[in-house]
Amino acid sequence: MNKLLLHPFAKSLVFVVCLLPFAWLFYAALGNQLGANPAEALIRAMGDWTLRFICIVLAVTPLRVISGTPALARFRRMLGLFAYFYVVMHLLSYSWFDMGFDVPAITKDIAKRPFILVGFSAFVLLTPLAATSFNAAIKALGAKRWQWLHKLVYLVAGLGLLHFFWMRAGKNNFTEVFVYAAIIAALLGWRMQHFLRKNRLKPICNGRTRLS
């Protein structure tokens, strides 16, 4: 498995796979295959894929540790950047197809509607993460500070969920929201447990070193 993941083409393959939803939506939009309300379909699909990529990127570390495949870490940056790509497309679709790039109207809409404000905040918070994804930025910030900054993704996941929850709230239609919430809760729950376990083990190890 590790060998496969380390294959020089593995990254290109994952890149192409991550681009498939976008390619399909683009093709369907051109061919008028997005149903009766293509604008709504496109905006929602881009939002759905943002949430999915946030789940996927948050799954990398737990999967890597549980399955013992360190090679998985190679893909984390690209997956995170795809989450950002889809959120940009989500915002762009909304601004273009829903608002016709009417900037004053968009600004008013963001300020007036809490669910859009929350979604927009998530986008804003994700921006520095995407902007500091290259190696030089890690060096410039220092690994510790960089890691702290990138912990923002947990907040972004929460805001993204709230945005989705709020959008569905008027219709009391929460099934999908709960699916995403459960996945994100499981992934963050695992991190919490992992963190506690590591901290609990430390003193015992220290004790042993002292004894020997």
Next chain:
Amino acid sequence: MLIKTNASGFDHPVSSEITPQGIYQGRRELIKLMATGAAGAALASWAGREAMAQTLQKPGKLAALSGGKSAVAGAVIMEKITDYKEATSYNNFYEFGTDKSDPAKNAHTLVTKPWSVVVEGLVKQPKTYTLEDLIKLSPQEERIYRLRCVEGWSMVIPWVGYSLSELIKKVEPLGSAKYIEFITLADPKTMPFVGSSVLDWPYVEALRLDEAMHPLALLTFGMYGEVLPNQNGAPVRLVVPWKYGFKSGKSIVKIRFTDKEPRTAWNKAAAQEYGFYSNVNPTVDHPRWSQATERRIGEDGLFAKKRKTLMFNGYEAQVAQLYAGMDLKKLF
């Protein structure tokens, strides 16, 4: 009517005689073409206008049900009719699923025969009507209405039915009757989403009695010259064109006259978002989106700017007097 007012709407003999909007708007271009000698080609397309005018073709899917010409003001609007395919595949009918493609997929299980509608409450003549009796109660008319969904999209649909007031007059409401409540079918055996927590079932909608008496409020049995498809609320539904679509209950089984304002389904689910009146009003936003504009399904493509929503969905001349003196921002 001999004397025409604003409320008469756009009177016309036959819809096929009306010049399509595209050609009308391009009339100057046509004159230019004539001047430059290219008239031959242009006139060929002019001759083709007959083909482009709206001659309503029956989809040929269900039993025919045609309606005669209506004398009601505002009964027929002159806008491009939405494709049957889109009007029957993009629906909100939560008993069959919350996705707009769900009703078309799931509503085949709905049993519409036999069907009866109970009329009860504060009336002199309560009665249970069979569907057959109800259809024959008054002559069927064709009404081409705008349909504006609270979600910000719209369609133009040729309905077949008669004014709800015809039924109301037959059952003779008592003086104490102030509201009329429409209770729709909630059958968990044939409707897979009845029982889901989205709404409090059955789906209930209501009107004030004077709203219900307005001749534009349509008791509807068909669309596009045929009986209603299941996903559009077969076999009998309401269509109130100046209100958001959800006010028009589908698959109605009971009509009740009351003296108190009934709690309606969406109002119970989210009172701050869906008021009792829910008149189409571009100046009162939904808390989560603007109601100032709308997207006409099938016409306003991805890159088209959305069109402006009209007060009372364009039926202001006919219905505004129902709300004289009311603060429509509070009573939304």
